[in-house]
Every structure is written in C-alpha cells, then in structure tokens.
Amino acid sequence: GGSSGSGSGSGAADAASTGKLKVAFILPGSPTDQGYNADGKRSADLVKKELGADVAVTDNVAVPNQADVYRQYAAKGYNVVIGWGGQFTDGATSVSAEFPKTDFIVVNGASENGSNLGSIDTDIEQWEFVRGFAAAKLSKSGTIAWVGGQCFPATAANLHGVEEGAKYANPGVKVLSTFTGDFEDPTKAQQATQALMGNGADVITGNLNNGWFGVYKAAEGGQGVTVANEWIESSNLAPGVIAAAVLKSQGKFVVDVLKKVQDGAFGGKHYQFPLPADWGPALSQSKLLPNDVYQAALDVQKKISDGSIKPKHDETCPK
C-alpha cells in the first residue's frame, strides 16, 4: 500500500462500498500494561465483536510517529482511525486534512472539525467518585492514597474525582497523593506506595499503566492494605490485595460513535460521555470488598447517573 500524501481517500471509498467497516486503533503504549493501553486493545476487540468490523491495532506508537501511522491506515483504506489518547490530536488533525474520506477519532481528546475529525471523552470524575467512595469506606485507618504517573488535565480530574468521592463517604478521610513522574515504571510506583502506606494509607487507588504492578507488590507487603484499581476487574493479578476496580472501559463509547459513523451521522464532532444510567456496576466486586460497601457504592453510582450527586470536574494539578 503506497502512502501518498494528499487526495488518496479512494481506498476508504472502496471499503465503504463493500460495506465492511475497517477500523484501526493506534495505541501509545504496550497493550500488556493492564491499564490504559490494555483498555484500547480491549476496545478494539469489542468493536470487532459488536460491529463485525475489520480491526487493526498498532501499539507503542511514539508521539513523533503518530501522524505516520495515521497516514498508513488512511492510505490503506481504513474507514476510521482511532488514536488512543489526547496526545494523538496533532497527528489526527494533520492527517484528517489529507484524507477527507477517512474519519479520525481521538479518544480522551477534545478536537473536532465538523467533518471527519472528532473525539471521545468521558466525565471521568463520575466514575472516580464511585471508586473514591468505596476506597474511603474500605479504609480502616481513615487514610487512603492515590498514586499517579504525571499530572495533566485528565489525570488531575481522576484524582479529584477520587478525592471528592472519598470525602462524600467520610468527610474526615485523608487522601494522600503522589505523582511518580512515570506511568510505566513499576519500581517507582512501588516505592511511592510504600511511602504512602508508611503514612498510614491502607487503601491505594491511582492512575497508572505498568506502574500498577509495583502498587500491587507494595500492597502485598503491607498489613491489611487493599487496592482499588481501574478499567476492568483484574483481581487475578494480585488476589490478595485487589479489592475493587472502577469499571470505566471506553470500548462501549467507541462502539457508539462508530455506529454513528456507519449511519453517516458522525459529523466530525466531540462526544462527551457521562456515566450512563444503563452502565451496569461501575465497581467490581471481590471477596475483599464487603457487600455493604459495594451496595453503598452502587447507590452512589445511581445518584450520579440520575444527577442527584454532581461530582465537580477539576483539572488543576495539586501544587
């Protein structure tokens, strides 16, 4: 497949005429990270299953190479190319201009051009509020912790959602937080978790990729310390400590938007998703999570989706 710059949207048209949707996913990191990138891979699988689409995934795409990969897929006749992460905005913007017949979506981005470039994002604080609530309820010490990689708007919103939920559960709760500077380095995350445990935290939440492995290991070394992680139920990774996970996998939203693409209703828009009423439980259950806590969390979730609790969207990084 040659990749010429402008005007070669013909491939997309061909594919469209055969009727089978071709969707490509571009992930910034490793699909084995049990975190953000793994969710990208999982979403790709969901798209394949739900829409019967032809799905391609390329992982570990560095920032400087994003436009090249976008362009490859566009030139190969993919109808939709999805960049998994806000950092793919620039690549999507430039390549969407070159390939007007291909649709481009940036997940957790905010770009839209009214024709073939749109984005998807979620009101992340609504999910994280539930996690924060459960974490505070789980905590015996009254201190919970949040371990993050780097701080930027999306991750700050994650932290503040957890904080707000925790305060809602227990106004006297202490929420400690640390940014390790690296989502991927498990050793740093392990160290940070140990330090937070040393300060009394007995429930660990956070926002990491490979770093989670270090969190589990640190928690296993503590007494009665549990972890509330993210994306999907994955307590098999550390059955002794993972008490719950906030279930915020984004595949469903991608499928929703792709359906619009199929119906010709995409329109190059930004799609913002609040926690839907029909989402199902936003928290996973495990034997480490007492049923009353679980039920209370589901109550909170219900109140969020019906609007009686309105978590604030706060993107500011802690000073």
Place this chain on the structure above:
Amino acid sequence: MSRVGSGRPHGPALIALEGVTKAYPGVLACDSVDLDLRAGEVHALLGENGAGKSTLVGLLFGLQQPDSGRIRVEGAEVRVRGPRDAAALGIGFVQQHFSSIPTLTVGENLALALQGAGRPIPRRTVPARIQELSARYGLGVEPHRPVGQLSVSGQQRVELLKALAVEPRVLILDEPSSLLGPQEAEELLEILGRMAGDGLAILLISHKLEEVLRVSDRVTVLRRGRKVATVETASTSEHELGRLMVGDLATVQEAGRPAAAASPSDAPPRLSIEDLTVAGDRKADVLRGVSLSVSAGEIVGLAGLEGSGQVELIEVVAGVRTATSGRVLSGGVPMAGRSIRERQQAGIAHIPADRRNDGLVGGLSVSENLSLTELGGGKCTHFGLLRKREMTRRAQELIARYDIRVGGPAALVSTLSGGNQQKVVLARELSRDPEVILCAYPTWGLDFAATSAVHAELRRRRAEGAAVLVASVDLDELLAICDRILVMQGGRIVGEVSSSNATAEGIGRLMGGVEAA
C-alpha cells in the same frame, strides 16, 4: 673506555632466525633476514629508525608471527606463538616501549609477568623474589610503588627485572640504555657483560655505536628490512658501522666539537633563571633554588640523571609548569603570569622531551602541526579562518628547509618516523626565529643521521645569536654541542664545567656521585 664484552670463544648457535619475512600493511618490515645468536655472546643489532629491528626481535618473542622463514632453537625448528612459548624456550625480552602496567605496582607487574610466562608464584613471595634479583644484578627497585610513579630509569630496571625473573638463556634488549644516564648505562653494560660471561646469549639493539663497539662480540646491521652484514666487533669501526647502516655516509653531517665558547660577552644574559623552586607531586621538591643564565649565542647543557630536574626546569621556563617561587626573565622581562602562548610570542621556543605526547599532535597532518602555534596573528589564519593554501606553502617550505622526509604536508604526523617527527617539532619551533631555545632530550631515540641533523641545526641557531638551553642524559651529546654544561642532581645545580675541559667521566661522577650520598 674498556671493553666489557665477554671475550669468550663462540659456541654453536643457540637460537637462529632463517630467512624470516614479516610484512605489515604497506610495509615489508623484515625481508628474509638470517641471524644467529650464540651462548655467551653479546650480539648487537643496528639499523636506522624503521629498519625493522624491533619487528625482528618481536618475532623471536612471539609478539608477531613471521610470514615465512624459520626459527630454530638449538637446531630444532620451533614456533613461538607468544610470550609463554618464549619463556618456555628460555627467552627473556626487554622491549623498546615499556611493557609494564603503570597503574600496578612493581610487585604486581612482576607477578603478572611470571603468570604470563606460565610460572606464577604466590603473591606473598613476590617481594622476596624482587629482593633476590635486585641483589644479584644490582637493580634497586621498590616493590610497592606503582610503576607509573617511577623515574624512567626506575621503569627500565623493572623491565630488566621482569625479563630476568624467568631465568632466561637468551636475553633480548631493545634500546635499553636510551634513557639511562652514563653511570646507569655503564652499570647496565657491565651487567650484560657479566650475564654473557655466565653463558647467556644476549641480543642488544642500540643506536649508540660507541656502546655497541664496547660491549658486543658481533654486530648485525639491518637496512630497510634487509640484513646488510654481520661483522665481528673486533674487526670493525664506528665509521664502518655507520656506513653499513646508512649506505652512504656522505649525506650525514659530520658532528664536530664546537669551537670553544665563542665570546662570553658582558651583555646581560638573554635568559636568566633566579632561585627557581618547584614543589613536587610527591615529597621531595623537583627543583630547589636553581639559578642560571644563558647568553645570546651560547648553548648551555643541563646534564643529570633522568629525574634530577632538568626537564622540569625547561618546562617551567616554557610555561608548561608553574614554579612555587623564583623568577624567569627573558630579555630582562619577567615571565611570571605569562601563558605558554605569550611566551612563544616573546621569542621562546620549546622542544619538549616527549615529542609524541607533548611536542606533536599525532592525529593531525604535518602542515597542521606546523601551524598550531601560528593560529592568530594572520600567518596561518585570517579572521579565524585557516589559510589552507598558505599553510601548505609554509609546510612545504619547512619540509624542504629541514629536510623532513615525508610524502607531503597532508601526511599524518603519527605516520612519520621518530627522527622526522623530531624535525617537525624543530621546524615548527625554530621557524619563529626564537631568541631562546629550550630543548629536552632533543635526540632521544633518533638514529645517527637524524641526531647529527639536530645538532647541526642547534649550532646554526647559536651562530645566529640564539640562547639555547639543552637538557640531555647523553653526555656525549652535550659535550658535542654545548659551550657550558651545568650538572643537576636532585633538583639542584651541583656543578658547572666548560665543555672544552670536561670529560664524560668527570661529569658522570658529578651526576652520580652526589646521588649516592
């Protein structure tokens, strides 16, 4: 001087090279060379720089493998694949370039050498072994000092010690005396004579014809990789050996003695040094209150054993080293605080002792080396840009004037032979028409022809009115070119002689005699 050769009747060949040939990329270093070495003889190997001497003995020690030809030990053909084989055959080797590891101590180096020769000894017994060998051959060394901290003659002794430690039947020495003072060189020759007397076969490479005549029984001369002749020492002369080496003696300038000190004028000295002291890296001071002066049109020699402070003195004047106290005046102007560059501009030239490391930049071309001291001032540069054509022209001129044998100005200096490298240094330094010329060991490692060329140039400069200060361990050299010789010992000047009435023996006693105290 008396002969120290063994004078024993010659036996059959203990070790023999037959038609050995060795090529390096682009160079045929040894071309079908025959050489035999008999028990009890001192056999000298002569030849100009690059004639192939080191390569030839390297084959005997297994440092390289011959491309063709045979090596026989007591008639049997052998292969010497490396130092371990050589040690097994009873061959000991003192290389031209020191083969000690400077960061390790004397004892560690000896242990390493024995280990490499396949005869390791327990670490505890090393000092005792050193003691024993030192006593037997009169080689004083301290076992616990890192070799890199020893004086050059100390390092030379370590090399000898290592060669002797394997109890060899054949001892090969590649220019062992080039850095030794007369006393030490004399001692070395005596040791060699004694060892030959004990039945060892000794192969000695040297550029000092006089030394060769004195110690050897036979002499083999190499020229351009080929053997020219093997002669009985008793039946040859310095003149004949020189002719064999060079081929045509007419091209060599004859080194005559200087006319007795020209005219010690009343004019103020061109260079004066007052009460100079330099604190040493280690305990003892390197220079202790040295004062001297050199007039225009005068060559002053600094004699002394290696490490007695001559080189440091020259470095202080050149600005390479800073004095702790005292003054240096050039043309009456104090030099304190002036950079090397400023001293160069003030008419001081410096020919350093170690030309490869201090005097030249091997990775640069001849023309670049000749320009390095002329950057700025417009000669080789123009507003920071190199004037390539001018640099080349100037280099060609200097190559012609100083008879530097090189393909052209663009050749890398590192590819030149030692003598030609030294001529590049001379050409660069003297092309500034300096009024003060400082040289340390100006002919170290140079062959006969190159040595005379250097001497002639220094004499010519003196005639033109330069003040020349020469440090050397080679007394014959100083006697040949100097008007006055100052003898240094332990960082002090311990005596002064006028070269017209001095003898090497006399100065030698002055150099060494005081040290013994």
Place this chain on the structure above:
Amino acid sequence: MTSSSISLLLVAAISLAAPLLYAALGETISENAGVINIQLEGMMLVGAFTGVYGAHVFHSTWLGFLCAVAGGVALAAVHGVACLVFRANQIVSGVVLNILALGATSYGLVVLLGSSAGNSVPTLARVRIPLLSSIPVIGPALFDQNVMVYVAFLLVPVVWWVLRRTGFGLALQAVGERPQAASSLGVAVARMRWLALLICGALAGLGGGQLTLAGLGAFTQNVTAGRGFIALAAVVFGGWRPWGVLGAILLFSTADAFQIRAQAFGAHIPYQFLAMLPYLVTILALAVLVRRRRAPSALGVNV
C-alpha cells in the same frame, strides 16, 4: 522526619541500590578490562525478562535468577561478537543493543508472557537476621532484606578482592590499561576481555532479575526505566573501583528513595523537580567531592 521514617527510607534506599549494584559491579569488572557496555541497560532489561520467563516456566525463583544470568550473558555475547571479534566501535554497538533489547523483550512479553498469569511470579521473601535486624534505624535496612540484596552487597568486597588481590584481577587491569603490553606479558587479551564482558553480562542480568524477581514479581515493558544508565554513570563516579561505585549508588538510591517520599510527606515542590533530585544530587556531589580518577587507558579501544 521521625527515626522510623528514616529507617523506612534506608530500607528503600538499600533495596533500590541492589539491582544497580549488580549491574555497576559487572560494569566495573568489564571497564577495568577495557570493554565499555552502553548496553548495560539492555542487559539488565533482558535479564529482567528472562528471569521472569524462567521463573514462570520452571516454577522456581532461583532458576529464574539463573535464566536472568543467561539473558544478560546472551546480550553481552552479541556485543562481544561485534566488538571483540569484528572490532565494531563499542559505543555504537552498545547504543544499538539497547534498542535491540527493548524491542526483543517487548516482543517476548507479548508472545511469551502475554497472559497475565504468565507475568506474575512469586518474589523472594525477606530474610531477617536475628538481633542485627533490631538495631535501631539501620537494622531493618541492612539486615531485613531478601537474600539477593545481601549477595549484592557482599559482591562489593568480592569484586574488590578479585580486582586487587588475584592474578586474574591483575591481568584484567593490565588488559584495560595497556593491552599491547599485557599481550607481550603473555596475558591472553581477547580471552580476558571476553571473560570480563560475560561476567558483566551475568551480573547485569542478575541486576535485572533482582528488579523483577526480588522486587516486582512481573515483567513490564522497559521495566528497567534507565537504571542501567545510572549504573553506568556510577562506575565513572565511583572511579572504577568497587567501593567507590558502592558509594555512588548509595548516594543516588538514597536521593531517589527520598524524593519519592518527599511528596508523601507533603513537600510542596512540583514532582518534576523532585524527580530531578537524584540527578542533581549526583552532579552536585561530583562538583564538590572532586575525585579525579582516570578511566582505564584502553577503555573502549579495540585491540
């Protein structure tokens, strides 16, 4: 800071130091023989991977460590073929082998360890040394760690002894200092360099294994995250001597353990500046404690 938090800080510093120490001691041996390994990071990474894979396949942490050694040695061998046999520039080879190691382990992670079950192995338990471990403040740090931490620290005197007190060590230094001279003394230069290089590979592999098998119980992409480069710098900082290297690593790992705790203790400094701290401390320490040891003369020079 209370004494118990200082004690926890020291525990962290010591366990962070162990993987670095393995790699840096290996590199010390190798650089003393004149072979420089920019791919130290890569050897750690490969060791970290093969360690977990081995532990998973053989159901044994100790066999995992053995596989970590094998992994490090394998990458070292590629470096040896390129540089010691074919005289490639050691720096180029090292830079490129780092890329290869990252690629190969990421590939292996997906293909061999992809399932989450494969990528979770038991880690070493701590071995508490009675009495000593109850010394206040430093006891837990020094005497309540896993076995491989003790081994790492015991290696320091061992490497010192080997380098300074054995014929092997002498020959090694000779090769790194003056290879031509060493060869003329009968030292088998090529063989010594190979040995030193492979030992370095083995130790770097162990360092990687220490990270995954003693620390995390899992392999993640680029799990070493630049620690090999830190170890490389520690060798220079430590003056190519085991004790100096130990000092450099302790300085770095203590600063690292501190910076990550500073936030937890509520320091109001942007975390990016805290993350710089270990590097700034190293620069500062170098600038203040001038210890000018020079590199082995023949470091990086092919013979």
Place this chain on the structure above:
Amino acid sequence: MINRQRLRLQGVSLAIPVLSVFLALAVAAALLRASGSNPIAAYQDMISSAVGSPFALGTTLVKAVPRLLPALGIAIALRAGLWNIGAEGQLYIGALAAAGVALYGPALSFPFGAALALVAAMAAGALWGAIPGVLRAFRGINEVIISLMLVYVAIQLVNYIVEGPWLAPHSTFPATSIVANAFRLPILVPGTLVNAGLIVALVAVVVTWFLISRTSWGLRVRSVGANERGSRVLGVRVSGVVVSAMAVSGALAGLAGGVEVLGTRGRLLEGLSSNYGFEAIAIALLGRLNPLGIVAASLLFGALDAGGAGLQTAAQGTPAAIVPIVEALAVVFLLIGLGIFERMRARQLAADALRRSVVPAPADESAAESGTTGPRPPATGRRHPDADDATTALLTARKAEGP
C-alpha cells in the same frame, strides 16, 4: 590487478549496508512468520513508506533531520575528545527555548520570528551543553556523567513546563499551544512533510564541516581531541576548547529541538523526541565523525524509522516491537560487515606488500608509512577508522587530566 582488487573492495564496501539490512529483514521475517504476518507484504509496506514515493522520501528526510543535527554536535565534541552523551537533553532544552520565544517572545514577522526562535534554541542547547564542558574544564569532572544526568533534568523540566505553566488552554494532553505562523518553518515541498528544517540541517552540515576543517577553532578542537596534553604544551588553551566544543555540540542538539518544535510539530509537547539524541551517538560514530558519513547514517536511521510505520501497520498480529528489532539488527549486521571489510582490507594490504616486496623507504624517510612510495591503494595510513581514533584520543586526553 591492483585495480581489480581495489574494485572488489569497493564493491564489498557498497554491498555491506545493503546486505546487513537484508539480513536484518531476513531474521525479522522469521518473527513475522511465527506470529502469522506475511513478511513480504509487511516489507513492501515498510519500503514503500520509507522510499516508495516522493512523500515517503520526504518523511525519511524529516525523520533524519532531528538525528542528523545532534549527531553533528556529538561528532564535534568527539573531535575534541569529549563524549557528549547528553544530546537528548540539549535537544529538549532547545525545544523549550524555541517554544518560549515563539509563544511568549516578541511579535516578529516570518523569517525573523523563526530565526530568532532557532537562535534561542541553539543558545539554550549551547548553555546546557556547556555545563558539562565547564565542569570538565575547570573541575576535571567526567563529562559523560554530567551530560547524561542533565538529560533527565531537562526532560523533567520540559514536563513541568508543558504540564503546568505553558499548558495550552483546554488541552487534553501535556503540550503548549501551536506557535504562530511567523515562527513556523514552512513546508518546502508541497505534498510532503519536508519543511525548512531540512535547509537548516543542510546548512548545519556545511557549517560543521567548515568549522572543523577550515577554522582555527576547528584546528584547535581537533588538536585537543587528538592530544590534549600536547595541545596544551603547544599553547592551546584547552579549557576554552573544551567549553566551546561542548557548547557548539549542545547548540546543534538544541537546534534539532528548535526544528522539531517550529517545523515538524508546531508546538512543544511531551515525548517530542523518541531518543533522537541517543541514536545520534551511534549515528555520529557510524558516520565516522565525518559530516557526509553522518548524513548517510542519519538517512539510514530516518528511513528505518519512516519504514517502521509501514511495517507496524502491515504486520497485524506481530508486536510493534518488530520495528526496533529490525532497526537494531540492521545496524548490528552493518557493524559486523564493516569489521569483516576492515579485515579484508588489512589482509589485502599486507599481501600486496609481500607480493611486491614494497621495501620500507630509507631510514628516517618513512614514506612507506605515509603512503607515498609504491603503487599502493590510498588511505593506508589510516588503519583505524576515525571513530576509533577519537576513542583513543579521548582516552589519551583522560590520561592528561592531571591535578
């Protein structure tokens, strides 16, 4: 006869890069097959996305530039006997400065705005590079550690800036706003990504060559690199050379950062460089410190990177790690091939000497060594590649690091 042999050697030297890429692809083909991809199709895509069209060629060029510039800088430092391991950090700092000028500097019109931002990038890179230079020159501290440590400091500094103070309004990821057009490096060839950064890089190649071989500063740099102690004895102020060489080296890396921000990316963002500054070390040495060699080596890396996008997207089912594997294997085989070539050449020369009995020239006239007598192939004086010379020089320099 000699000509035929020389021809053969030349043929081999040309075949080596091709062969090594081919071998790397062969090994990777096995991995592709094993994970169910079609290697032929994958390679077709790889080649076409690197060199298959004018657009692809342009992409290769654009990816060569940020490697080429730091590599030129690293080569200059190496010429002075200094290891600048920190080009990656200098690149980031240059990017930071360029973005700062473009976003918050004076409102200039087109060529002046971009020019000022590039100058700022160079100045900032120079400053970052000069730090290890100053510590080396005046405190004798090894520049390898300092320059490496400063990489991490630079990256954290940039992260801080783009995550906080300069974060673009409403941005969903850590990046500044897009810079104004007056500060952008415009596209040179319409329909490709080739921007004026390429011109900057080409100018830098010429300037670097000129600085090194045609100025008195360059001569001092080479002199210090070849023999630090000797240069000092000859009157060169070594500290001045060390600091200035590191600064120039940093300036070139900083320029690369500026070009990335103003040309290719249009803004400063996290992950701006994917290890360009580190790859540049290999490129500088692979190019034997020679500007043209460095151009060739960075084109190779640029092409492998550009081809990576094609390979990655074609090889569905194969982990993306196949790309760095191909890249690294190609260079490893290249290194081995060059080693074999050097051996062949040395053997050839020795054989020539033997066969013709090229006698060494008369004593003290080692013309034979300098390659002037006898019909011998040129360049025999240089048995070791420059790169090894540089290493040797560096280590000689270390020796002279006296108190």
